[in-house]
Amino acid sequence: MTAPRVRFAPAPTGFLHVGSARSALFNWLHARHTGGTMVLRIEDTDASKKTEEFVDAILEPLEWLGIDWDEGPFFQSDRAEMHKAAVEQLVEDGSAYYCDLTRDQIDAKSEEAGLPAGYHGWSRDRAVTDGPGVVVRFRAPDDGVTVFDDVIRGKVEVSHDNVEDFVIRRGDGSPTFLIANAVDDHEMSISHVIRGEDLLNTVPKVLMLWEALGYGEPPVYAHLPLLVNEQRKKLSKRRDDVALGDFAKKGYLPEAMVNALALLGWGPADGVEVRPIEQIIELFTLETVNKSAAFFDMKKLDHINAEYIKALDPARFAELVEPHMTGDDAPWPVDAYRSEVVEALAPEIQQRIVKLSEAPAWVSWIFTPSIDSYDEKSWNKAMVKGKASPRVLDEVINALESESFDDAEVLEAAVMGVGNRLSEELATRVMSQAPVRVALTGHGAGIPLWQAMTLLGKGACLDRLRAARARLD
């Protein structure tokens, strides 16, 4: 058996969304698993839709995800001559014919004849000749059934009475998706057509063309279960917030995205969900893809993304998070940002965030010149309810004045020592970390203090402690 050839063939109708990305991924996984070839083909048969930016809107996210292709991108619009030649061939041998009926006329005829809505071969024997506005229809067989084996769905049967004479060339002379599909898949020697279930119904038509064109053995089909929204409807660009580009902006890692996408409609037999792409490639087979529609759960994506973020090495994390730290999100002067600080604190930040965009919040206090406002709840809890806080701050300031601030453990011992001493003296539990934290960061929760204090520096730490102490009087 020769190596498979698959294709991802999106229509350039806007940004790439989660559903298309999943189709691309499954094609890619199959190609990589089998050592096959991935072809990228832009289905811009409807010329009015083609624009450069829409093409970029597809290529860029694919590259971001790490889904590469071996051939292409090809454009169906560039291959129109081939499609037209195929149409002509079919007209010549009688497999297709011209039709000049408008939609309204077709509907009227059906109603008149008491037939269900649809096209009932009205122009088959009218000997219409070609001209402006005249379409070409394929003469679909009246009897019999088309049967094909879908790798994922199994045997699918469609009776020919349910296939009307469909249009293969529009009134303006342009080929439709159906004929372009048959011609291109044949010309490109595509062996496996892997795509969304929404295209399942077009298979019999393409197969009819395939046979009429004398193409021989058709490709193997594999129709993926649809990705749906919470209403269980097919993901739509208009309705659903699913642009791949947005995920990048929010701080999802492409590796996490791909991992999450691979888990929709498929799962490894051993149940290990978060794993490197190399393993997914090795384990993935079309035969193990399931049949039912899947909802793309952001909570699960978040979890997977968090796992990938935790696994990042500090330098890489600092690098990836930088755009979020220096962009519009950053609540501090741009030049105050120091990448080394983030790298040093990376492990602490990494275990606390789900998306890269959440990172700035954890270190903003370090890059802010001073604490201008304190979180009210935190202040009340640590400073007001903690009655010993004035003494804690006084003693911490005192203890810290003689420290050099280059050893986190020393700072910890100094601050904690104050709390322990006071606890004994006042015979009650005195927390020293909380008031210090609020004084330094303005909040009661955050990353561990000690190492961060060495990075903030002695001057800034003492200034903030004194400012908070003064506020208590």
Place this chain on the structure above:
RNA sequence: GCCCCAUUCGUCCAGCGGCCUAGGACGCCGGCCUUUCACGCCGGUAACACGGGUUCGAAUCCCGUAUGGGGUACCA
């Protein structure tokens, strides 16, 4: 309407006739750890749509019903 497809915990996935008193993951709840917040660890919650067959035995096979989805264009 007609055609096609699907139906296991709230969600995603496993299960392809006996190993299932249905397993894993996310979420949620509880606990442990912890002088912050997290992480981590432990435990709990929760599903085979329904009805008929077939079979010694069915979540797994067949039929029907219900429900959901997709398609039904000179979109792809």
